[in-house]
Amino acid sequence: MYTFSNKLRLGSFIAMGLGFIFLVIGFMSAPSTVEEAKAMVAVHDDGHGGGHAEAATESHGDQGHGVEASHGEEHDSSHDEHLLSQLKNRPWSALYVAAFFFFMISLGVLAFYAIQRAAQAGWSPLLFRVMEGITAYLVPGGIIVFVILLLSAMHMNHLFVWMDSEVVAHDELLQGKAGYLNPTFFLIRAAIFLGGWIFYRQYSRKLSLAQDESDDNTNFVKNFRWSAGFLVFYLVTESMMSWDWIMSVDPHWFSTLFGWYVFASMFVSGITVIAMVTVYLKSKGYLEDVNNSHIHDLAKFMFGISIFWTYLWFAQFMLIWYANIPEEVTYYVARFQDYKLPFFGMLVLNFVFPLLVLMNSDYKRINWFVIMTGIVVLFGHYLDIFNMIMPATVGDQWFIGLPEIGGILFFGGLFVYWVFTALTKAPLQPKRNPFIEESRHFHY
Amino acid sequence: MASKVIQALYNDDDVLMHAVKKVRAEHHHIEEVYTPFPVHGLDKAMGLADTRIAITSFLYGCLGLTVAVVMMNFIMIEDWPQDIGGKPSFSYLENMPAFVPIMFELTVFFAAHLMVITFYLRSRMWPFKKAENPDKRTTDDHFLMEIGLHDNENELAELLWETGAVEVKVTEKES
Numbered sequence A: 001m002y003t004f005s006n007k008l009r010l011g012s013f014i015a016m017g018l019g020f021i022f023l024v025i026g027f028m029s030a031p032s033t034v035e036e037a038k039a040m041v042a043v044h045d046d047g048h049g050g051g052h053a054e055a056a057t058e059s060h061g062d063q064g065h066g067v068e069a070s071h072g073e074e075h076d077s078s079h080d081e082h083l084l085s086q087l088k089n090r091p092w093s094a095l096y097v098a099a100f101f102f103f104m105i106s107l108g109v110l111a112f113y114a115i116q117r118a119a120q121a122g123w124s125p126l127l128f129r130v131m132e133g134i135t136a137y138l139v140p141g142g143i144i145v146f147v148i149l150l151l152s153a154m155h156m157n158h159l160f161v162w163m164d165s166e167v168v169a170h171d172e173l174l175q176g177k178a179g180y181l182n183p184t185f186f187l188i189r190a191a192i193f194l195g196g197w198i199f200y201r202q203y204s205r206k207l208s209l210a211q212d213e214s215d216d217n218t219n220f221v222k223n224f225r226w227s228a229g230f231l232v233f234y235l236v237t238e239s240m241m242s243w244d245w246i247m248s249v250d251p252h253w254f255s256t257l258f259g260w261y262v263f264a265s266m267f268v269s270g271i272t273v274i275a276m277v278t279v280y281l282k283s284k285g286y287l288e289d290v291n292n293s294h295i296h297d298l299a300k301f302m303f304g305i306s307i308f309w310t311y312l313w314f315a316q317f318m319l320i321w322y323a324n325i326p327e328e329v330t331y332y333v334a335r336f337q338d339y340k341l342p343f344f345g346m347l348v349l350n351f352v353f354p355l356l357v358l359m360n361s362d363y364k365r366i367n368w369f370v371i372m373t374g375i376v377v378l379f380g381h382y383l384d385i386f387n388m389i390m391p392a393t394v395g396d397q398w399f400i401g402l403p404e405i406g407g408i409l410f411f412g413g414l415f416v417y418w419v420f421t422a423l424t425k426a427p428l429q430p431k432r433n434p435f436i437e438e439s440r441h442f443h444y
Numbered sequence B: 001m002a003s004k005v006i007q008a009l010y011n012d013d014d015v016l017m018h019a020v021k022k023v024r025a026e027h028h029h030i031e032e033v034y035t036p037f038p039v040h041g042l043d044k045a046m047g048l049a050d051t052r053i054a055i056t057s058f059l060y061g062c063l064g065l066t067v068a069v070v071m072m073n074f075i076m077i078e079d080w081p082q083d084i085g086g087k088p089s090f091s092y093l094e095n096m097p098a099f100v101p102i103m104f105e106l107t108v109f110f111a112a113h114l115m116v117i118t119f120y121l122r123s124r125m126w127p128f129k130k131a132e133n134p135d136k137r138t139t140d141d142h143f144l145m146e147i148g149l150h151d152n153e154n155e156l157a158e159l160l161w162e163t164g165a166v167e168v169k170v171t172e173k174e175s
Helices: A006-028 A034-048 A051-059 A068-074 A077-119 A125-135 A138-153 A165-169 A172-177 A183-213 A218-249 A258-283 A292-323 A326-338 A340-357 A367-393 A402-423 A436-440 B013-025 B042-046 B053-079 B092-122 B153-162
Strands: B002-010 B030-034 B143-148 B167-174
Touching: A006 A077, A006 A402, A034 A077, A077 A125, A077 A138, A077 A183, A077 A218, A077 A258, A077 A367, A077 A402, A125 A183, A125 A258, A125 A292, A125 A402, A125 A436, A138 A183, A138 A402, A165 A172, A183 A218, A218 A258, A218 A367, A258 A292, A258 A367, A258 A402, A292 A326, A292 A340, A292 A367, A292 B092, A326 A340, A326 A367, A340 A367, B002 B013, B002 B153, B013 B030, B013 B042, B013 B143, B013 B153, B030 B042, B053 B092, B143 B153, B153 B167
Parallel strands: none
Antiparallel strands: B002 B143, B002 B167, B030 B143
16 A cells, blocks of 8 residues: 655645645736736836747837837727736636646546556556546546636636627627537536546546455456447547637637647646656555566657657648638747747657657666656646647736746646545555456566 | 587477577577567567667668758759749748658658668578578477587487477588
């Protein structure tokens, strides 16, 4: 049985506390009036000069920084309103991106786990308890995301513009989509997705624990059937979830492979976290039977799915770039103009870096190497989600500051706390899984 | 120079694997094992050095990528620039996304083909090469282990029979 080390528990509480404070500061410092918003942008220009404020200065010409009088004249009032809603959205977006990111990790692990179950894989049963521990976060993580979506539907924020009936009234495209994109149906769908995923997770965990105590394989077989069924459900709902929760922040824009793209991101993040938790537990003397062949396999998946992610990213980008249809390219124009660093930085972190460092087969077996690569890959995929949400909600007013770091710390802390608490609940090695011997002798 | 070798035949890959481990544990040098199909883990059991073909594969991939970049630059930018879909081909960088599939394909093409050719040459297999196979049955359902002899014929034969060989014979081998 694993016992949650006090150091790690304390660390997760500190992260949660700090993150919470940062998030509160983020919410408190968001402007509530147009004047405040304009003053903030002006102050920013003064303080930072370059950096992300560049975009703001560019649009004001060359008058220099902080010339507030001329600012007022140039802006029309609708632009100011827009600026205000962007700045108001920033802490909400930071919260949402981090909440979704950590939720997505456990969902990705759930998919990986179901695949192992449905394929009756022989190498991985030793890691099942680790995966079950990570998917435990699906429950709190899913509920938090749902609450944020609910608050959006209640007009606490403007992450989803199509929820604003004022906007829809003046937008024919949104009126056409209203049958699908309306707050009620949106929340019903979210509840169905989350309900299905959480049900499978809890039921499969129950069967997995029952298998340890039983004297035949009925629980195992049942788990196999439910896992295969879950994968079908997941394939459809994950895709719809990505349209609903992410793509609809840009309600005019659409991409047909968006579901796959989000899936690749969550899959690689999930596998990375499995590898990292496994290596951590091994370093503490648990999971004695897990050998470097298991780590090698996980690292191979990290490498392969990173390439797969790039493939989908590029497939989506190239078609839109080549076709050059105005309503499609705006998506990338916004990212090329205002998000150069996170957008191209993400490509380096998620593609070039894993491609080069994980290519060598020997490196995939070195524990600290997998951990360091994992941290970079996870940060890269946080940026990926950041790039999916932020351009639509905060536009050129993005910055990785207190609310963003606070979001990562808070949900990261909660994630670690929840996952490692779940790991203490059951023995780390399944006893009666029919493939456990094969997994123990897994050597390549 | 002809050398004397002892050859043991097996009809099961599991038996073969155990035999290889046992023979090596007794400090005999296995010269070669002939199998009808690749036996998983046999290379490690025999103590063969790791393959270096991955390195050549990487280098060939880099070569393919370079060829693709240079080729597309010559064809599409320098030699015959065209205006495709409102994207005039005057700059390599601005048209680069369109060339990525070609860069990818040529990287894979070069890596795969040159790696296969390298593998054949390194295994000393080329057209009209005479087969080195000592026993035709190893292309069907038998496995053959070959060990060099140094005046220890009886001892080795006994050991090989013990490991479950179905046939043991001593032959001269040209090398």
